Amino acid sequence: MDKLKKYILPIGLLLSFLLLTGCSSEPSSSGNKKNKQITLILDYIPNTNHSGIYVAQEKGYYADKGIDLNIIEPGDDSTSLALLGAGKGEFALSYQEDLTYATASKNPIPVKAVATVLQHNTSGFVALKSSGITSPKDFEDRVYAGWQSPSEEATLKAVMTKSGADYNKLTTVGDAGAGTGDLGKNVDIKWFFEGWDYTKAVMDGVELNYMPLNKLDDRLDFYTPILLTTDKLIDSDPELIQDFVDATKKGYLYAIEHSDESAEILHQASPDQDLAFLKQSQAFVSTHYTDTPESWGVMSQDVWDNYTDFMVEYQLIDHKIPAEQMFTNQFISKEDK
Known part of the structure; x- marks a missing residue:
């Protein structure tokens, strides 16, 4: 999911929100609920998430x-979050x-x-098993290929520092x-x-060493992806x-x-x-949507606070954001529907 991994929003794209709002059209939230036309903006191409x-x-x-x-993709020149904020849909994944x-x-x-x-971050670093790289300690004097974004650099610094390695190497x-x-x-x-x-x-027979982020640093067990809506629609x-x-x-x-059947349904899209x-x-993702099915979708304030603290520490943002400004569990029903 190479492009899906571009999940760090470049700061410059936030500025596009200001341009988009100039031509936005707020989704209607009035009238009869029956047959209401709703748009969901994906974070990327349809995938098992x-x-x-x-x-x-x-x-x-x-x-x-x-x-x-109506399900749409954001396109390469914009982000689902910015499009949602600009009124191009009622919901988005980000x-x-x-x-x-x-x-x-x-301009929030x-x-x-x-x-x-997903309840946990299911991403991590990989290296060929033959390389002997089994932890960030082994990243010194090696080559990493990625998107060269600020938060990616911060993540590499954090895990290498924690393992006693020098990021500059x-x-x-x-x-x-x-x-x-x-x-x-x-x-x-x-x-x-x-x-x-x-x-x-x-599946291709490539033998890899996999180093999950949520095992390398607790703060990196952040939510990805998440379902968003607008503050206006909440009100x-x-x-x-x-x-x-x-x-x-x-x-x-x-x-x-029903893992196989769900994959077949996704395949139609x-x-x-x-x-x-x-x-x-x-088969993998179905076991990682949640640890407890009745609580699918529920988010923890600690997860939000931990990653915000990480972003502040590595100067990705210049101030801490209260978690309640970014998420709510009020719409997660406790019983299976």
Whole structure:
């Protein structure tokens, strides 16, 4: 999921919000709930992080709530978060770090997280098993290929420092391409999602050492992806948000119990992806949506505070943001729907 990993929002993209708002059209939140037209903006192309949404659409869970859902992709020149803030949809998928950037900016984007898709960060660093790289301590005098973003650099510094390594001895370059093709050649280390890039590598017979971020530093167990809506919609139509989240949760609970079928449903939306790969990816992701199905989507203040503290420490933002400004659990029903 190489482009999906671009989940650090460049500060410059926040400025695009100001331009977008000049031509925004706020979604209607009034009128009859039946057959309400709702737009959800994905964070990237359809993938197994999104399966619960496509399941809910296929099974009629949104229709049961009077919702006619339109799913769109953000495009390469914008972000789902900025588009949501500009009124181009009612809901969007994004990432905790992007939302923290957006909230801490001089022109905060008025959106809030209402659910997390995955309970834990399922990404980490990878290296060929033959390289002997098993921890960030081994990153010294090696080459890392990535996006060269500020938060990526901060993450590498944090995990290397914690392991007693010197970040200045790591060479970082721009990502040479998707997958593992460059590993062992001009690149030693990359950042993969376990349920996507890593799963594909294993299916291709590539032997990797995988170093999960949430085991390297507790603060890096942040939420990715998250479901967002606007502050305006929370104030004006909380019932719509409740209906949407309830239907979405029902879709994810189904995906947890019916992995293969959910992959087949996703494949209809992403036919270019290999179905065997989607099923293997879904088998992993279905077990990581949540530790406790009845609490799918629930977020912890500690997770938000920990990552905000990390961003402040590494000067990614210049002040701490109260967690309640960025997320709410008020729309997560405690019982299965």
